[in-house]
Amino acid sequence: MAATYKDIRRMTGLSLATISKHFNGGNVTYANRVLIEHAARDLGYRVNDFARGLRSRRSMTLGVVLAELNSTFNTTIVSAMEERLREAGYGTIICDSRGSSQAEAESIRFLIGKMVDGIVIVPVGDDVEGLDAAAERGVPVVAIDRAIANAAVDAVVIDNRTAIASACELLAGAGHTKVALLAGPDSTFTMRERRLGFRQAVKRHTGKLPARTLTQPDNVSIEGGYDGFRRLMRLATPPTAIVCANYEFTLGAIIALNELGPDASAPAIVGFDNLDLARIIRPRPTFVVQPVAQIATRAAEMILQRVHGEATEGPQTVVLDTELVVGDASTYVLARSRS
Amino acid sequence: MAATYKDIRRMTGLSLATISKHFNGGNVTYANRVLIEHAARDLGYRVNDFARGLRSRRSMTLGVVLAELNSTFNTTIVSAMEERLREAGYGTIICDSRGSSQAEAESIRFLIGKMVDGIVIVPVGDDVEGLDAAAERGVPVVAIDRAIANAAVDAVVIDNRTAIASACELLAGAGHTKVALLAGPDSTFTMRERRLGFRQAVKRHTGKLPARTLTQPDNVSIEGGYDGFRRLMRLATPPTAIVCANYEFTLGAIIALNELGPDASAPAIVGFDNLDLARIIRPRPTFVVQPVAQIATRAAEMILQRVHGEATEGPQTVVLDTELVVGDASTYVLARSRS
DNA sequence: AGCCTGAGGCAAAACGTTTCGCCCTCAAGG
DNA sequence: CCTTGAGGGCGAAACGTTTTGCCTCAGGCT
Incomplete structure (x- = not known):
């Protein structure tokens, strides 16, 4: 035919x-x-790509494995990255791990079966299974957002510590007397780093800035944010400001905050990741914003270099800076200190 | 090796x-x-999938082409669908058209080159280029969300007319004296249908329900929603309620609404598509919600049947019902009629 | 005892490319 | 006029499977 x-x-x-x-x-x-x-x-x-691939052992195709497809952060990056890769002549196969390490391993197997020339991955957790197969076959891998513990691969990450720390600095400067971090478990790189940034910032204000970290059992649920907010507010001395360590927690915390209604003692909230959200909510909240476009570009360049054999050194890690988009003053300045 | x-x-x-x-x-x-x-x-x-595919002309892989990857509606569906397909033994390749018909055609070519056994597509526009190549090679296609004008393929869509019409009914029943539809151009199936639903509902209330449709030049921009809202409110007699025809317009309209501040004459807004948004905003707005899980399941089943050759009749169209999630009364009941 | 059947196995021919080694020709340099 | 080399072309051998047609052998049937 x-x-x-x-x-x-x-x-x-x-x-x-x-x-x-x-x-x-x-x-x-x-x-x-x-x-x-x-x-x-x-x-x-x-x-016929099959015949060509069979013979040449190259597919002109790159694989992308996402911890979670249904996440603006991930899709924004992938969308930009795919455009760049297509320009370079590469097709892109996107796979969804749905938050499961097992599905992730399956995706990697799938991609290797498809003879992809390289893999970009947003890992589900610290360890990623199946990368040894990629290494064996000489398929380069670039990690995004989170470094991988059990494999030495390139990575593009953000400076999580400074991101959270700068949010804390802003709050401390705005007169807050107690800040809290709403975080997930330490099992992922991102959370460990963000928590570390929080501790560092707090330490810098020792004696002046009481702090508290609330750790939710899961990493990315809206419920976790909602529930965490409420638990924090039930403390004997509730925090005057809450820093959310990811997008979902931000969403949940804002829902809980809205339920409080207009209340002078409502805490300030610093959100993470989603600019759309920041644009839609009045008064505008403060957000830690990741440089998604840059992440996409750098990751695309890294994988292309490896695939083309232009980069031969050991694994590199690129660290990018986040931006602290400061919202309306009323949302982060402590009411008592304003008077 | x-x-x-x-x-x-x-x-x-x-x-x-x-x-x-x-x-x-x-x-x-x-x-x-x-x-x-x-x-x-x-x-x-x-x-080796290449060798196998070359010989057997089957790849055990299905392709998914999305008009827009960065859209919760799309990714939610794909995520669910992929899970179902994986259970059936099929891998999934996801492609992003980034709203461009040209990228869409390229994606289809790419997938056919990869010898996918079937394609699920959320089309960018009314017409889709490149589907003839799929037809030639006997690759079945299922469209989601929008039917395709220039090709006879299976489709899973929602009842757009009733969706919008029922929103109008709610508003009419809540005492509104003038409703508006914030819509995109007629160039896509979805928009045409939603507009039709609006007209039908309005006609049912002839004489009692003045109506107005505002058409934005583009189809999916937040700016379109923001701008449309403001233009509607500048009319001699502004609408008392605005129905948004898609998610982006909803987002934009809510931003504009928030900027008005607390104002008794603020219009009611019925949003489209995004439950997260509905959950986070207080008071809770009313939303037209699409049955994403069902859409995913039906589409997966349809494509699998075609691929397995179980369905031999002509193209089928499945129409699913939407749900009208009614928010807090204050957001949709006309203030004047409440007293 | 002969016959038939079905299970299990084999060799070899595809599938549609890329690539290797070889050949021819023509032009330029000696 | 001869040599050299490069440009352009060719046939054939891969690449790793699936599939087709054929063979054998054991067991159950007349």
């Missing part, structure tokens, strides 16, 4: 080798190029 | 045919099965 080189040979009288050369940028006379191009158009020819 | 059947043959003394049979569920003696399994494990054997 589908046309092949043989059909083109029949129409042009050229050999398979010549036809192949034409499609791969080799030396072919202009007349023959035209001939082949014409025949290909007539036949609706499309190269 | 990678092990092949030949390596297994060397270890077991069996023929390639027998080994192939074993991996494809054919009849092989128990002793030989064990032998092969053992050798495969020792060698770290993984089947």
Whole structure:
């Protein structure tokens, strides 16, 4: 049904080798190029990736494995990255781990089966299974957002410590007397780093800034944010400000905050990650914003370099800075200190 | 480097045919099965999908083409669908059209090159280019969210007319004296249908319910919603309620609404699509909610049936009902009628 | 005892590319 | 006029599977 080189040979009288050369940028006379191009158009020819991949062991395809597909942070990055990769001539296969390390391992197997030339991954947890198979086959891997503990691969991450620390500084400067971090378990790199940033900032204000960390059992649920907010507010001395360590917790905390209604003693909240949210809520809250475009670009460049064999040194880690987008003063300045 | 059947043959003394049979569920003696399994494990054997696909012309892989990857509506559906497909033994390749028909056509070509056994698509516009190639190769296609005008394929859509109409009914019943629809251009199926639903509902109340449709030039921008809201409110007699025809317009309209501040004459807003948003905003707004889980399941089933050749009739269209999640009364009951 | 059947196995021919080694021709340099 | 080398082309051998047609052998049936 589908046309092949043989059909083109029949129409042009050229050999398979010549036809192949034409499609791969080799030396072919202009007349023959035209001939082949014409025949290909007539036949609706499309190269068979399977045959090509089988023979050449390259697929011109990169794989992307996402811890969670349903997350603006991830999809924004992937969308930008795919555009860049397509320009470079690579197709992209996106896989969803749905927060499961097992699905993640399956995705990696799937991609290796598809002979991808490289993999970009937003890992579910600290350890990623199945990367040894990638290493064996010489498939380069770049991690995004989180470094990988059990494999030495390139990574593009943000400066999580400074991100959280700068949020704390803002709050301390705005007169807050007790800040809290609403975080997930230490099992992921991101959470450990953010917690560390929080501790560092708090330490810098020792004696002046009582602090408290509330750790939710799971890492990314809206409920965790909602519930955490309420538990913090039930403390004997509730925090005057809450820093949320990820997007979902931010969402949950804001829901809980709204339920309090207009209340002078409502805590300030610093959110994470989602600018849309920041734009829609009045008064505008303060947000830690990740440089998604940069993350995408750097990750794309890194994987392309590895795939092209241009980068031969050991694994590199790129650390990017976040931005603290300060919202309306009323949302972060402590009421008592304003008077 | 990678092990092949030949390596297994060397270890077991069996023929390639027998080994192939074993991996494809054919009849092989128990002793030989064990032998092969053992050798495969020792060698770290993984089947080469390229060779298999080249020969068998099946890839056990389905393609998903999304108009917009960065959209909760789309990713929620895909995430659920992928899970279902994986259970059925199929891998999934997700592609992002980034709202561009050209990228969409490229994605389809890409997928056909990868020999996918079927394609699920959320089309960018009314017409989709490249589907003829799928038809030629006998690759079944299922459209989601929007029907496709220039190709006869299966589709899973929602009842857009009733969705919008029921929102209007609610508003009319709540005493509103003028309703408006904030919509995009008629170039997409969804918009045409939603507009039609609006007109139908309005007609049912002729004389009693003045109405107005504001059409934004683009289809999915937050700015369109923001700007549309403001233009509607500048009318000589502004609407008392605004129905937003998609998620982005909802977002924009709510931003504009918030900027008005607490104002008794603020219009009611009925949003579209995003439950998270509905949960986070107080008082809770009213939302038209699509049955994402159902959409995912039905689409998965349809494409699997086609791929398995179980469904031989002409293209089917499944129409699912939306749900009108009514928010706090204060957000949709007309102030004047409350007194 | 002969016949038939079905299970299990085998060799070899695809599948559609890329690539290797070889050949021809033509032009430029000696 | 001969040599050299490069441009352009060719046939054929891979690549790792699946599949087809054929063979054998054991057991149950007449």
